[in-house]
Amino acid sequence: MGERSWGEPHRAGEPQTGLRRRILDAAARVIAAKGPNTxxxxxxxxxxxxxxxxxxxxxxxxxxxxxxxxxxxxxxxxWGLEDARNTIDDPVELIAAILHRIWAATIADPVKGWVAIRLEGSAAPLESVWQEQFDILHRRAIADGRFHAGDLRAARILAFGALRMAMREYYLGRVGVDQGHHLVVMLLTAFGLANREATAISRLQDLTGAIGGGQSGMAH
Incomplete structure (x- = not known):
């Protein structure tokens, strides 16, 4: 059975999961346009x-x-990070892979990315899955002598705060898709990696080549 149009009313017998998904799809469009707080x-x-x-x-x-x-x-x-987690053992490369995949996925689906950013400014509880993974990998990188020892919470805030800001700048049309690469390089060097190694790792994990260049103007 094919997808029905968003304007088609609920039919008797429509699977509950389908109706719930349809409601959330529509809610995402509303939040993208109005923001979560209004x-x-x-x-x-x-x-x-x-x-x-x-x-x-x-x-x-x-x-x-x-x-x-x-x-x-x-x-x-x-779910899009599973391949990286299953194939990359090095903690530094895996941090870079996670950041690049989040960046690429939200650029590939601008509505989803913009809604995610707007939800960050709402009172909705935060999902901690990436932060927990980051903490584990950052500790491993310190133990391996790859990263400098430092405050873990500050490192996490730096990584994900910078990523959200870069996404916002992208959606406002102020930076291009290559901003993800520059961001990952700067984060890895801030954590203790040499610039040459950070650049090589970021380029290896960068997925935005398949998306293309240019800028976006999602926000209004």
Missing amino acids: CSIEDFVSATDVTRDDFLTYFPTVMDVLQALNARITHELD
Whole structure:
């Protein structure tokens, strides 16, 4: 059975998982346009074209929508990291691979990336899966003598804070896709790697060549 249009009303017997997914897809478009802090249940219901009762069965509050959407985006992006985790043992290369894959995935799907950034500014609980992986890998790199010893929380904030800022700059059309490479090089050198090695590792893990150059203007 093919995908139905977003405007088609809920049919009797539609699988619950399909309706839930359709609601979240529509919610993502609303959040991309309005931001997470000004959306109402009515905004989501109107965008999804389901009854209010159907909507509230799945998401009784706006916060439930934000939390579910945040979790879905995180898990979808994390699924794209499986190949790196299964094939790369070196902790430094794996950190670079994770950062590059997050960068490439959110550029390849601008709506998803922009929604993820906007959700960061909401009260939705943070998903910690990448941060936990980063902590483990950063500790291993220090133990291997590759990174300088330092405050782990500061390193994590530097890595993911810089990544989110770079994504925002990309969506505002201020930088190109190659910003991901420059960012990873700077992070690895800040953590203790020599610039030449950091550059080589970043180039090895950079996936944006398949996406192409240019800039984006998602934000308005």
